[in-house]
Amino acid sequence: MSIVVIGSLNMDMVVRAERAPEAGETLFGQGFALSPGGKGANQAVAAARLGADVTMIGRVGKDAFGSGLLEIMEQERVHTEYISLSESQATGVASIVVDGSGENRIIVVPGANVEMKPEDIEALETVISGAGIVVMQLETDLAMCGAAAVLAYRHGIPVILNPAPAQPLSDELLHHITYLTPNETEAGILAGIAVESVEDAERAARIMLSKGVRHVIVTLGSKGALIVDAAGSRHVQGFPVQAVDTVAAGDSFNGALAWQLTCGRTLEEAVRFANAVGALAVGKTGAIASLPRLEEVEQFLRTAANAEPQDL
Template identity: 45%
Template sequence: MSTPRSKIVVLGSINMDLVAVAPSLPTPGETVMGSDFATLPGGKGANQAVAAARLGADVHMVGRVGDDVFGPMLIENLEANGVDVSDVMTTPGVSSGIAVILLDDERQNYIVGIYGANMECDDVQVEAVSRALEGADALLLQMEIPLDVSLEAVSIARRMGVRVIYDPAPPSEIPLSCYEAFDIIAPNQSEAEVLCGMTVEDVGSAYEAASILRDRGTRVALIKLGEQGVVYSADQGAGHVPAFEVDAIDTVAAGDGFAGALAVALAEGQPLEHALRFASAAGALIVTKRGAQDAMPDRAEVDRLLDSQ
């Protein structure tokens, strides 16, 4: 008998990524010669949705695109990856969200987000989330749509008993009273610094940051450290999951893929540390490819990496 597919609801951003690659970033007033350019579907919410869908979940995306040339392309790409887009709304008179991404030779990314239609998310999207959460295993959220919309969706998910996974990217102040509504909060190194008001540079300081977030009421706090792995703090204890060894060429969307994979693994009943290893494997595979959604691995790729290391 086959295992029922998990259901993941994603409320969040849908962007087109404009990606430029150059040997180094220009200083003020300087022009540098780039080596590559691509227009790729992205947005943290859409990335998470595609990641979860490619790993076998039924995924329902809630969000907005603009009525520009990018809007239909973004919707079509989500559909092509098996994501339910019945609650993705086209907003008249507004551009789709755009992310301008610069990659240097060290494969670090620098991103400027212009969120466009994403910032028009309102009660319509909250109502859509409320409908979509029926029978769902998890709600995934980020911070590229209005915060009040996300927090209202969190409240609904809590009332319905649906796991909430919150990715505080890009970071901004979250009311302290909201932390207890998060089952999981998963900042990266720089995001944890903003949320916790401290320097996070290694595993030891990540443990301290995770403890701060736990003290605010979240059930599980994760600190993503890139090549240094992931630190977690939860009721069952704290720990560190090392990163997988891969040759990274593009770090864009690794955290989004991690979140989508984590939601799938937990929905399937994997214990937390196993789920973190699964999510870390997905994130590691993403950085070996260019792009955001195009880089998301399928289940077979993740399983092969898990078996090999």
């Protein structure tokens, strides 16, 4: 079954430095790169590289960044016929500082990404109704995301919402979400509580379940992910690795999760696979450049299985 990703396409401007500057401070960096990204594009390519049939819905500007992003998506075998061109807005950009530990700080200027409105998405009802699963994030217009969720819900199509960048969401939107995938910070903002432990993450997830979400998967970095739904709470262990660059780690997880679910895997199986994809992504620099292919993930999982203690 196909995956429809509705989301952002950005050109990332990545600076590497030992640490992020303080207010009013100037530092020398170690490197600079232009890297295609945007949460929507990252998630689409993450799924496509694993073998999924992916269609992207989004918007870019009529500029060099937009042309470059379209070309890259086509090279990655993502269907681009529903990526439209803005007549007035530039392609979205993201300014990213990656520090010596691999952590990142990001400022996004969304540009054309937020130009798509509910009426634009409603015109694509046949595309959404034909999907196996719909994947969204929050770098686009929130009302448009809500309209897409309602359309998918009406046709019985499951929706993955990656609530990033974090912001308060209405109960109406959450009611139409099948899988919500916040990290710890996002879970805390959505639930209105501090999330500092796995127990806190479960409490936050249950608050979101009470608002109508069917499954909450809180990503916990190297500690894996916590699944909370009507069946209970399950902690799926992660794969500790040395992080080089955490840009697109969450996006790789969501793309992999979508692909596994369309393949008929259980939620626990899908999350374990997505944890492995995320672990591989943080071991490389860049956004799309860091996303692994299926054979790499399969080898990683075989190696991990061989390293686990065997029962006698």
